[in-house]
Amino acid sequence: MKTPVIVCVDDEKTLLWSLQAELMHALGNDYLIETAENGDDALELIEELLEDGIELPLVISDQRMPGMKGEELLQKIHLIAPNTLKILLTGVANINAVGNAIKNANLYRYIAKPWDQTDLLMTVREAIHSYFQKQELAQFYADLEKKVAERTQQLQEKNEFLSMAVHDLKNPLTAIQGFSEMIKRHFDDIPKETVIEFADHIFISSWQMFEVIKSILDINALEAGKMALSIKKIDIREIAEWFVNHYTERAKAKNIILQFQSQEEQCEAMADEKSLRQVLDNLISNAIKYSPHDKHIFVRVSKNDKFVRCEIQDEGPGLSEADQEKLFGQFTRLTPKPTGDEHSTGLGLFIVKKMMESMQGKVWCESVLGQGATFIVEFPVA
Ligand SMILES: Nc1ncnc2c1ncn2[C@@H]1O[C@H](COP(=O)(O)OP(=O)(O)OP(=O)(O)O)[C@@H](O)[C@H]1O
Ligand SMILES: [Mg+2]
Incomplete structure (x- = not known):
């Protein structure tokens, strides 16, 4: 100073x-x-x-x-x-x-x-003291106000989150009630296949509820810092390739070709395996979920001396700049809609971002509307 x-x-x-x-x-x-x-x-x-x-x-x-x-x-x-x-x-x-x-x-x-000299000096000393005391007090109040504003914002976000979560649980629950009511009432009049179809709807709805609840629990654990992470040396290339194989069939159902590309033998980074899997799972499943039929998806893994990078590039609808700003928020279902009737909670990327942050990594999206999207994650190299 x-x-x-x-x-x-x-x-x-x-x-x-x-x-x-x-x-x-x-x-x-x-x-x-x-x-x-x-x-x-x-x-x-x-x-x-x-x-x-x-x-x-x-x-x-x-x-x-x-x-x-x-x-x-x-x-x-x-x-x-x-x-x-x-x-x-x-x-x-x-x-x-x-x-x-x-x-x-x-x-x-x-x-x-x-x-009088003594009188003057005493007055000056008092004035200086009072000036700085007032400043400290003003700073204290400013800090306090900032903290209150932050807390209020957090509370508001939590409230919004809760109301959206409740809304998301209500729809499948209503479906479950409706279908079970129908089975109960009309059991003797409807064919067996229809009962099985209703049971299927019930199963899918309860599965959707389960997905929402699982995401909420993950987010809570991540926000409270209670997600037990075990950061270890891990080969990102191996896991990414595993997911590409895992999703190949699902991509084929939309006639999408899912391709893995890497120049490296091994790409070891520091990451928590469970979180890493969840991150790649959401990014690759998103690419398939939002791509129209007959497209390509490329999953690339590369490294430099600081980071191991995994890119998931699709030829889907891409995202406008306005959509890109909201992309990693909670319950964000944006302009692109699933192309194969898949379920969409709008929490996947929010969790991805939190998980990447907790692993000291980064995630971002590069996209031009109408020209596909590339999601990039970077992990600290091992
Ligand atoms: N590869 C992509 N191409 C175009 N839009 C995408 C892509 N990935 C995500 N989006 C858009 O971003 C939104 C948020 O994605 P996010 O993964 O967070 O949620 P979701 O896929 O809808 O649901 P879930 O919670 O099951 O993952 C999606 O609803 C979609 O509109
Ligand atoms: Mg998703």
């Missing part, structure tokens, strides 16, 4: 110097004592100090000066530095000037000339 400055203003040079000398002697190197011989010079000096971001705890000004009077100067200073404390030195007790300065410049004290 730059050294705070105390400004003294008086047209009588000898008095000004003796005031400066007294303050320098009393305050040592903790403060710089600057002087001005008239109001205009004082204002110019103070403007410069404020521009340089220097603390100005105190201005001491004489009242009777040619040109601008002390009370007027302090009033002007008050407009540009309202927190700076002001002391007025008056020769003959000038009640009017003091009254004006109290009213218009928030005068801290007035001291009669000739001043």
Whole structure:
């Protein structure tokens, strides 16, 4: 921090110097004592100090000066530095000037000339103390306000999250109730195949509820820092290739060709295997879920001396810039819709982002609307 400055203003040079000398002697190197011989010079000096971001705890000004009077100067200073404390030195007790300065410049004290040295120094010390105490208090309140705002925001987000979660659980639940009611009521009238079909709907709906609940539990654990991670050296190439094989059949159902590409034999990074699997699972399944038929999806793994990178590139609808901004939020179902009637909770990428952060990695998306999307994850190299 730059050294705070105390400004003294008086047209009588000898008095000004003796005031400066007294303050320098009393305050040592903790403060710089600057002087001005008239109001205009004082204002110019103070403007410069404020521009340089220097603390100005105190201005001491004489009242009777040619040109601008002390009370007027302090009033002007008050407009540009309202927190700076002001002391007025008056020769003959000038009640009017003091009254004006109290009213218009928030005068801290007035001291009669000739001043008593002990009295003056005590007043100056008190003023400095009070100035910094007030600042600390202001900082404390500002911090407190920031914290309250943050907490309120968090609470609001939690509330929104809860209401969306409830909404997402209500739909499948309604379906389950409807289908089970139908089976109960019409069991004797409907063919066996229809009962099986209804049971299927019930099963799928309960599975959807299960998925939502599982995601919510994951998010809660991640946010509370309770997700037990076991960060170990792990071959990203091997896991990515495993997922490509795992999803090949599902891609084929949409006539999508899923291709794995890597120049490397091994790409070892530091990651938690369970989270890593969940990340790749969501990114590769998204690429299949949102791609139309007859496209390609490329899964590439590469490394440099800092990161192991996995890219999942698709030829699907891509994402607008507005959609990209929301992509990693919670319950975000954006413009692209599943092309094969798959289920969509809108929590996958939110979890991916949290998981990547907890593994000191990164995830982002590069996309131009209509030209496919590439999701990229980077893990710290082992
Ligand atoms: N590869 C992609 N191409 C185009 N849009 C995508 C792609 N991946 C995700 N999106 C868009 O982003 C949204 C959020 O994806 P996210 O994975 O978070 O949720 P989801 O797939 O809808 O549901 P789930 O929770 O089951 O993963 C999707 O609804 C979709 O609109
Ligand atoms: Mg998803």
